Amino acid sequence: MFSRSRCGSLVTSVALKMWNQLRQRCLIVIPLLCVLSFGLANALHGYANAEGQPPDMLATLPGQLKFVHVIYRHGDRTPVDPYPTDPWGERKFWSTGWGQLTNLGKQDHYDLGKWLRNRYSNLLPFQYSNEDIFVQSTDVDRTLMSAQSNLAGLYEPQGEDIWNADIKWQPIPIHTTPEKEDPILAAKAPCPAFDYELATLESSPEFKAMTEKHRDLFAYLSEKAGRSVKTFVDAQYLNNTLFIENLYNMTLPEWTKKVYGGEELTYVANFAFVISTYTRKLARLKAGPLLKDIFNRFEEKSSRRLDPDRSMWVYSAHDTTIANVLNALKLFEIHSPPYAACILMEMRLDESNTPLVSIFYKNTTAEPLPLDIPGCGPSCPLKSLVSLYQDVLPVDWERECKRTTMMMTYEEANLGTATGILILIVIALLFASYGLMIYYRRRNYKLYTSYSQMA
Ligand SMILES: *[C@@H]1O[C@H](CO)[C@@H](O)[C@H](O)[C@H]1NC(C)=O
Ligand SMILES: *[C@@H]1O[C@H](CO)[C@@H](O)[C@H](O)[C@H]1NC(C)=O
Numbered sequence: 001m002f003s004r005s006r007c008g009s010l011v012t013s014v015a016l017k018m019w020n021q022l023r024q025r026c027l028i029v030i031p032l033l034c035v036l037s038f039g040l041a042n043a044l045h046g047y048a049n050a051e052g053q054p055p056d057m058l059a060t061l062p063g064q065l066k067f068v069h070v071i072y073r074h075g076d077r078t079p080v081d082p083y084p085t086d087p088w089g090e091r092k093f094w095s096t097g098w099g100q101l102t103n104l105g106k107q108d109h110y111d112l113g114k115w116l117r118n119r120y121s122n123l124l125p126f127q128y129s130n131e132d133i134f135v136q137s138t139d140v141d142r143t144l145m146s147a148q149s150n151l152a153g154l155y156e157p158q159g160e161d162i163w164n165a166d167i168k169w170q171p172i173p174i175h176t177t178p179e180k181e182d183p184i185l186a187a188k189a190p191c192p193a194f195d196y197e198l199a200t201l202e203s204s205p206e207f208k209a210m211t212e213k214h215r216d217l218f219a220y221l222s223e224k225a226g227r228s229v230k231t232f233v234d235a236q237y238l239n240n241t242l243f244i245e246n247l248y249n250m251t252l253p254e255w256t257k258k259v260y261g262g263e264e265l266t267y268v269a270n271f272a273f274v275i276s277t278y279t280r281k282l283a284r285l286k287a288g289p290l291l292k293d294i295f296n297r298f299e300e301k302s303s304r305r306l307d308p309d310r311s312m313w314v315y316s317a318h319d320t321t322i323a324n325v326l327n328a329l330k331l332f333e334i335h336s337p338p339y340a341a342c343i344l345m346e347m348r349l350d351e352s353n354t355p356l357v358s359i360f361y362k363n364t365t366a367e368p369l370p371l372d373i374p375g376c377g378p379s380c381p382l383k384s385l386v387s388l389y390q391d392v393l394p395v396d397w398e399r400e401c402k403r404t405t406m407m408m409t410y411e412e413a414n415l416g417t418a419t420g421i422l423i424l425i426v427i428a429l430l431f432a433s434y435g436l437m438i439y440y441r442r443r444n445y446k447l448y449t450s451y452s453q454m455a
């Protein structure tokens with residue numbers, strides 16, 4: 001930018017000085033701006049609440065709604081794993097067994113299904129057809145059952161669909177893949193590069209310091225619960241069991257009063273949700289395949305290549321799915337996604353057939369929250385969306401999941417075996433040369449003796 005003349009270097013040094021001064025001022029100004037805008041946002045938020053319901057986004061967004069991806073968490077369930085000292089830890093207290101959807105959970109999803117029917121009545125015909133909708137669930141009882149309950153609300157049989165006047169329900173297919181073979185929704189297919197990246201994060205000084213902060217809490221929980229609580233996730237599981245028991249009006253043991261419902265344990269339980277997408281690389285390997293699937297389908301739909309030409313794609317999954325997707329999109333505010341929490345990714349086409357994407361988050365029974373896509377707003381052109389999130393869209397997930405030798409430890413890279421083989425070869429060579437030496441010595445000796453015999 002600057003010429004190499006003396007004048008140029010003078011300009012450079014002046015510019016540098018100005019830059020330094022500017023930087024020092026920025027250190028004061030930027031936080032000030034942050035505080036100001038935070039206050040302003042809060043004030044506006046208060047204003048919207050005072051006015052009651054936010055404006056109907058369906059009516060105000062530009063373009064015509066063509067497609068929606070729905071990702072939801074299952075409904076109310078029983079605890080997944082009681083802790084050793086749990087007074088409510090016996091199977092008999094939970095009639096449906098561990099980690100199962102309850103009647104409340106069925107109702108949660110039936111209601112959400114009704115709500116979806118109402119919101120998308122113009123997008124989705126009342127009569128069921130596999131050419132309109134595709135439903136995909138993780139291969140877990142509670143998510144499969146949630147999808148069934150949801151569809152009971154979404155597709156209550158009408159007209160031709162009525163097959164039994166006594167049953168206000170009709171069968172709708174729900175597709176699934178075994179968790180260990182599902183890199184997209186369950187995101188549990190093996191990915192060694194992810195495991196390595198996560199282990200690297202967890203052993204970083206920054207992360208260790210964050211864990212260390214809660215050492216006393218973890219020690220208290222370990223002692224009282226009768227099992228080791230060492231990580232944010234361990235604490236989250238325990239918090240979750242207490243949360244459910246409390247919800248079911250089961251009296252919690254005395255020791256929990258000191259921690260449960262308190263700021264620290266709640267924070268720790270919430271924070272655990274961002275760990276598996278903490279870096280962009282983690283997000284790419286964990287949530288990337290699902291985002292790529294969704295973005296590709298938007299592209300196909302908008303270029304009329306989607307076959308069958310469906311209008312709704314449903315994913316029935318978990319709190320971790322909700323958190324991972326939102327965090328990968330930089331739209332996650334740290335919290336525990338509640339039962340039946342739901343992400344709506346809607347695509348509209350404007351007059352020039354440009355696809356625009358809007359993302360909503362519904363985590364209460366009220367209307368969903370329109371999310372502000374960073375640097376793009378509440379109605380983001382699909383093209384911008386894809387380039388905005390390029391860093392978390394895997395090109396070839398399977399290849400990216402492979403670990404290179406650089407990532408491996410000495411043992412894992414099988415360097416041990418390699419060294420062993422090398423040593424064996426060296427020993428073999430030594431023996432061979434020793435053998436050869438003896439052979440030649442003997443031959444010399446023979447030659448010598450034969451001479452002597454001749455003599
Ligand atoms: C942890 O407990 C708090 C209430 O104390 C609850 O709001 C939150 O949803 C719980 N988190 C999980 C993951 O169970
Ligand atoms: C727990 O008690 C409250 C208040 O009595 C009641 O409204 C709620 O339905 C109870 N919860 C369950 C799951 O029974």
Ligand SMILES: *[C@@H]1O[C@H](CO)[C@@H](O)[C@H](O)[C@H]1NC(C)=O
Pocket residue numbers: 332333335336337338361363364369
């Ligand atoms: C709902 O989502 C918003 C936005 O992410 C979050 O701030 C809030 O804490 C959530 N509330 C519940 C009940 O999940």
